[in-house]
Amino acid sequence: MDKKNQEERLIKNLMKHSLTKMPFEDFEARMMDRIHQEKRQQESVTNNIRFAWMFFFVGLFLGLGITNMTANLSVQLYGISLKQVTLIIQIGIALVLLFQFEKLLDLSFRKKKT
Numbered sequence: 001m002d003k004k005n006q007e008e009r010l011i012k013n014l015m016k017h018s019l020t021k022m023p024f025e026d027f028e029a030r031m032m033d034r035i036h037q038e039k040r041q042q043e044s045v046t047n048n049i050r051f052a053w054m055f056f057f058v059g060l061f062l063g064l065g066i067t068n069m070t071a072n073l074s075v076q077l078y079g080i081s082l083k084q085v086t087l088i089i090q091i092g093i094a095l096v097l098l099f100q101f102e103k104l105l106d107l108s109f110r111k112k113k114t
Contacts, residue, residue: 049107056097056104063093 024030067090073082 049104052104052107056100060097063097 067086070082070086076082
């Protein structure tokens with residue numbers, strides 16, 4: 001009987017030492033708040049990417065429309081024809097659009113960090 005009591009005390013003692021304490025009392029609440037905050041942030045990023053695509057296409061179509069409207073004009077600006085100025089501006093706009101398109105593709109289809 002004495003041996004059995006000793007074993008029970010030993011087991012109780014071990015169980016007391018095996019009990020882990022949480023680092024902070026509000027640890028679970030803070031962790032859940034952090035998870036919700038990260039989820040809201042991810043939703044915000046997704047929403048901003050959608051707006052970026054929308055404004056990209058709006059800018060693209062407005063640029064095409066303005067280019068078509070100015071293509072028929074035959075006006076001189078400081079001795080340079082408007083067609084030459086338009087060509088230079090169109091090349092610049094095309095480069096900007098290509099860089100923005102590449103960046104949007106990268107943002108839209110990148111792998112999520114795990």
